[in-house]
Amino acid sequence: MTGQAGKPGLALQLAPGLTVVLLILPVVAGLSGAALPAFGYLPVLGGEHFSLDPWRMLMAQPGIWRSAIFSYLTALAATALSLGLVLGFIGAWSETRLFALMHRALSPLLSVPHAAAAFALAFLIAPSGWIMRLLSPWATGFDRPPDILILHDPLGLSMIAGLVAKEAPFLFLMTLAALPQTQVRRHMQVAASFGYGRLAGFFKVALPQIYPQIRLPVLAVIAYSSSVVDVAMILGPTLPAPLAVQLTHWMRDPDLAMRFAASAGALLQVGVTAAAILTWLAGERLARLLHQRWRVDGGRMAADGAARAGLAAATLILIAAMGLGLVGLVLWSVAGFWPFPASLPPAVSLKTWASALPQLSGPTGTTLWLGLAATLAALVLTIACLEREVRTGRRPHRAALGLIYVPLLVPQVAFLFGLQFLLIAMGLGTSGGALAFTHFLFVLPYVFLSLGDPWRAWDPRYAQIASGLGAGQWRIFWRVRLPMLLAPVLTAAAVGFAVSVGQYLPTLLIGGGRFATLTTEAVALASGGSRRIIAVYALLQMALPLAGFVLATTLPAMLFRNRRDMRPGHG
Amino acid sequence: MSPARAAMALLAVLFLSVPLARAAEPDPADWAGLTAKARGETVYFYAWGGEPRINAYIGWAADQVVAKYGITLKQVKVDDTSSVVSRVLAEKAAGQTSGGAIDLIWINGENFAAMKREGLLLKEGWADKLPAWKHVDVAGKPTVINDFTVPTDGLEAPWGMAQLVFIHDTARLATPPRSLAALLDWAKANPGRFTYPQPPDFHGTTFLKQALYAVAPDRAALSAPVTDASFSAVSGPLFAYLDALHPVLWRSGRAFPQNSAAMMQLLADGETGIAFNFNPAAASNAIANGELPETVRTYVLDGGTIGNTHFVAIPFNSSAPAGAMVVADFLMSAEAQAHKQDPNVWGDPTVLAVGSLPADEKARFDALDLGIATLTPSELGRTLPEPHPSWTTRLEQAWSARYGVE
16 A cells, blocks of 8 residues: 555544445335335324235236336336447547537536426427427428327337436436546557447447446436336326326325325335346346457447447437427426417517516525535535545445445335334424435435546545655645545536435425425426426526536636646546 | 313323323414414415415415414415325324424315324314304305315315316317217217316316216215215216217327316317316416417306315314414405405405305405406306215226226
C-alpha cells in the first residue's frame, strides 16, 4: 500500500455498516409488515390466526397468473430492449459528433417523471393523438379518431415503449459513467487495426469490461419495470392489468377484507420481480458462454453500416418521440378546447398556469427541503463509505455492495405499507423526519450508483503527492479529492434530488398526506383527468430536477473558471 | 349517571389518561362550547383533489372558517378516498387512538360502510346535532341519512347531492337514446362510439347498477344486502345485456377507460358520442374549462337515474374533532351550500330544503344561474336509490370474472 493508507477514524470505519443497516432494516421490517397479513394475521380486521386464506383469495382473482406473467415478461422485454439500444448505440457511434449530440439530448430526459413521459407518449401515439391529428383528415380521411387499439394493447407494446423511453436514457448515462474506467477506447482501436467493424469490436472486446460496471443499474431497471404502476395505468393492458396495478386496486378496495389478498399479492409481486431478476442472471450466464465462442470465431463484421444506421435511427426516433411528446405537453398546458383532427389548439390561454402557480409555493418548498435533506444525508454517507474504501484500499464485498440496492430491488408496494404501520406504532406517523428518511432510502442507492465509479477511478497518485508534501488525510480530502471530484458529486446530488422529487407512494404513505409535494399535488390533480392540468404539473415536476442538473453541470465550470485543467470535459 | 358509573368515571379520571381524553370529547349539541374548543385548531381535511374548482371552493371555505371561528382548515388532496380509509385502518391497527393524521374525510358509499363497520369513525353521532342540520332536506332527499342504504346515524354530515347524468354532443348526436335498451340499439348502429369506465371504477360500477335497475324484476331486492338468490335473479338479464353491448363498444370492449375523466376525454376527442357523470354540472364546468365543446348537453334516462349524497365524516382518532364538527356545520350552512351550487364555483347541488330557508338565504339559491348544459332540478327528475353496498362488491367481482380477462 502507499503512504496514504492508514487507519481511518471511527466514523469512517462504521460508515458502510451503518449505511447497510439504515437501508436494510426498514425494508425488512416493512416486508414483514406485509408478510403477516398475507398469512392471515391482522387483528384489527379480525385476522387472529395464521392461515392460507389470503392466498386462496388471491388465486381466485380472475387473470391473476396472466397479470403476473405479463409483469415478468414486460420487465424483461423492456430491459433487454433498453440495454440493447444503449449498448448498440454507444458501440456504433461513440466519439462521433452524432454521439455528442445525442448525449446532450438524452440527459434532460432523465428529469422527465415517468408518468409525464407516459402521458407524453400516449398523446403522441393514441388514435386521437398528435401523429394521427397531423395526418388527418388529408391523408387518412378520418374526421373522428379511428377505433383501433393502440394504448392499453394486450401485448403491452405501448407500455414497453413507454418504459424504454425512460429507462434507455438512464442506462445510457450509467454506461457513459462506466466507460472511463475501462480500456475500451484503446481496445477498440486494437480491434479496428485487426479489421473488426465498430460494432464487432465493441461487443467482442469492450462489452465484457463494461457490463459488470452497469449490471446493478440493469437489475434496478428490471425491478422497476416489473412493479411499475403509473406507466402501466396509462399505457398498459387492462384486461387484466399488470400485477402491480391490480395490487394497487386491491389495496384500495373499500371491502377491507381485500387487504389480506393484497398483502399476499405484494409477496407475489416480490416473487415476480425476483423471478425476472433470476431469469436475467441465468440469461447472463448463457450469454457469456455464447460470447466466449463468438468472440474468437474471427468474424470481423466490417460492413456494419446498415446496423449502425439502424441503431442511430432507433435512438433518433426515441428522442424525437419524447421531444414531440413534451412539446405536446406544453401545447396542452395552454390549450383551450382542442378538437380532433386539429393539429394545433385553435384557442390558447394561460388560464391553467395562472390558476396553478399561486398554489405552488407550499408544495415547492416541501419538495425542496425533502429532496435536499435526503440528498445531503445520502451524499455524506456515500462519501464516507467511499473515503473508507480509498483510504484502507479495501473494496467492500460484492454482497455488501448489493445490499445497498435492496430498496431499489424490492417493489415499493411490498414494504411501504408495513413500514407505514411501524412508524405509526412508533408515534412517527406524520413526522417530517421519518418522511425525509424514507426518501433517503431511495435516494442513497442512486447516489452511490453515480458516485462510486468516479470516486474509485480517481488517480491515487494525486494523494500520494499531497501526502508527500505533508498533507493529512482530511486535508487531502478537502483540498484535493473533493474539489477534483466536485463535478461527479454534484451530478450524483442532482440524480438523488430528482429521485426524491419523483417519490409519490412513500410521500403519501409515510407523511400521512400532510406533506404536499409537487408530485403528490400532480398525482392528486391528475386523478381529475384534465390534460391541461396534467401537462402543467408534469412540466412543473420536471422543472426542479432539471434545474438541479443544470446547476450540477454549470457550477464546477463557474467555480473553477480560472483553472483550465479542472473544467468539465478536460482530462 | 348512576352512582356506580360515576364512581367508575372518577376512578378512570384518576388513574387513566385515555379516558380523561374521552371525557373531554366535544359535544356537538353545545354550540358555544364546541366553537370555543375549536378555536385555534387545525383541521386536516382529506378530500379528493382532482378538480381545481373543488379545491378552490375548499380554499374559500378555509378563508371563511378562519375568519368566523379561528379554525385553520387545510385540504390534503388525495387521488383516491380509499387510501384515506387505509390510513385510518393502519393507525387503528398500530394502536393510535388519538392524534391521528386525518380530521375530516370527504366520503360516501362503500368507503363509509366499511369505516362504519370497522369502527373507524367517531363513535357518537354528531352531524344531526349541529345547528345547520335543521334545514337539511331529510324528507325530500332521503339519501342524506341513508348513504347507499346504510343509515348514517349522524356519523357523517351531508355535503352535496349527485345524480347520474348522460352527456352528448348535440353537434354529432341530436337526439340521444333515453333508455339503456335504446342505448344498445344506438351502439349497434354506431359501433365503437360508446364505452364505460372499467369496474371497479366508481362510475363504471354505477353504470352496472343503472343497468341493474333496467333489468331487475324486483327492485326492492336491490335495497337489501345481496344474496345468491337475489343476485342470480338479475345476473342473467344483466349479462345478456352486457354480452350484447360489449362487441359494439369502443375498442370492441377489448379495453376500457380507467375512470370517468378518461371517458370524458374520449367524448372531447370525438372518439365516443356519449359519456356520463355523477356531477349534474360536470358538462357546464367542462365547457367553461375548454375541455368539452360548447355544443355539449346533458340528459337523464326515462325512469330516472341513480342519485346519491356525498358527506364529510370524522375518524375515531381525529386530532381536532371539535374543529372538524364546526367545519362540517359551516359546509352545511346556507351560505356555503349556495356558494357551492354556483356553477361558476363548483355547481354541486345542495342538501338543504331551499324552501324552508329564511327568505334572505333562500334568495341566494334563487339567484343562481345553473349553467348552459345543466338540467334544472325538475328536469333531473326522480332519482333511483343506490343499491345496498354489498351489491357493489358482488357486481364488481362478477364483472371481473366474466369480462376482466380477455
